[in-house]
Structure formats: structure tokens, C-alpha cells
Amino acid sequence: MDDQISRRNFLRGVGVSAIAGAAAKARAAAQSVESFDDQKPLGPEPVELVLEINGSSRAIEVEPRVTLLDVLRDRFQLTGTKEVCDRATCGACTVLVNGQPTYACMKLAVEMPGQQITTIEGIGSPDNLTPLQRAFIECDAMMCGYCTPGFIMSLTALFRSSPNPTLTEIKKACSAISAGAEVMLTSSGQQREQRTPEKKEFEEFRGRAE
Numbered sequence: 001m002d003d004q005i006s007r008r009n010f011l012r013g014v015g016v017s018a019i020a021g022a023a024a025k026a027r028a029a030a031q032s033v034e035s036f037d038d039q040k041p042l043g044p045e046p047v048e049l050v051l052e053i054n055g056s057s058r059a060i061e062v063e064p065r066v067t068l069l070d071v072l073r074d075r076f077q078l079t080g081t082k083e084v085c086d087r088a089t090c091g092a093c094t095v096l097v098n099g100q101p102t103y104a105c106m107k108l109a110v111e112m113p114g115q116q117i118t119t120i121e122g123i124g125s126p127d128n129l130t131p132l133q134r135a136f137i138e139c140d141a142m143m144c145g146y147c148t149p150g151f152i153m154s155l156t157a158l159f160r161s162s163p164n165p166t167l168t169e170i171k172k173a174c175s176a177i178s179a180g181a182e183v184m185l186t187s188s189g190q191q192r193e194q195r196t197p198e199k200k201e202f203e204e205f206r207g208r209a210e
């Protein structure tokens, strides 16, 4: 057998490559560990945080494992933000973080200092409802009501970024039923006659949902 491709040389070559690969991985792991060493570990003891919630600075001491949702509900009694699945599937816990809809159950409180957090309590009050909140009431769009704050927060973000959203954008912002679609179009300030070219799509959507 040609010496250059003998089994022994082949295995030797594989062995050298494997060792070189393992050494590279070991170096990368060591660098990674060194970079972790530069970070100050948090916990398990409570840590002091200042969170910006609904325009106010709120100080709190909390264990690093605690979610933003639990802090809002259990520590600050902002119970308008609802806990349902606690695993990023239902959207009932939606709040705005720097204006973006965010699942509060998927954020740790320790991640949030410096971020502007807005809950349902921060966008309106019983005496001063937003047009979107009024539209939900006028169109009786609450369903059981438990996820309504999530709808409102998600749609508030949409209407702030796009005052006249298309039905497609509305449907993307939340999975609407017919009453939900009606209230969303009403709250966007659109008259039924002015909805074209979306009117046809809206009526078709409504017909399917009923």
C-alpha cells in the first residue's frame, strides 16, 4: 500500500486533527470562562434595583430569579397585567418596554433597570380612558376580560407607531375575533365608509369569525 495513504498514516492524521480541534475548543472555552470572570454574578441573595414603571422610578429589592411579571403584580400591585400561561404563549402579560410589546413573564426584573416599562395602568384611568379603551367598552370586546389588557397593550403599541393600521397589521398585532377587529378599526378613527380598500377584507374576516 502507498505509504502516503496507509491506514497508520491516515489514523495518525485523524488523531492530529482531533487533538488540534480539541485544543481549539479548550482555548475557546477558557476565553469564555475568563470573560465570565469579568462579570459580577448576581444572587442568589436579593439585589437592589430601580425600575422605571409608568413614568416613575420604583426601588425594589428582589432575587435575580424573579420575573418582571411577578414584580409588577406581587410587589407593586399592578395587577392589570395578567398571568395566565407564564410561558410566552398567551400574551395576557403584555406590557410595553421602551414602547415595544413585551411578555412580562419572559423578562427577569434584573434585566429591566434603565428600560421604560408601561403597564395597562400607565396608559389610561377609569376617568381618562384612551380611545382604544373606550372603543373596547363601546364594542363590548372584552370576551372573558382576562386577556383584555394584553390586547390593549399590543394594540396601543401598534396605533402609536401606525395611527391608521391596515387590517392585516391589526390581525398581526393580535389574534382578533370579529368584535376585536371592529373595536380596533373604530379606535383607529376610521369610519366604516372610509375603510376601503380594507372594508371588503374586514367584512370577509368578520363573516368568517361570526
Ligand code: FES
Binding pocket: 082, 083, 084, 085, 086, 087, 088, 089, 090, 091, 092, 093, 094, 103, 104, 105, 106
Ligand atoms: S402569561 Fe402568557 S405570555 Fe406571559
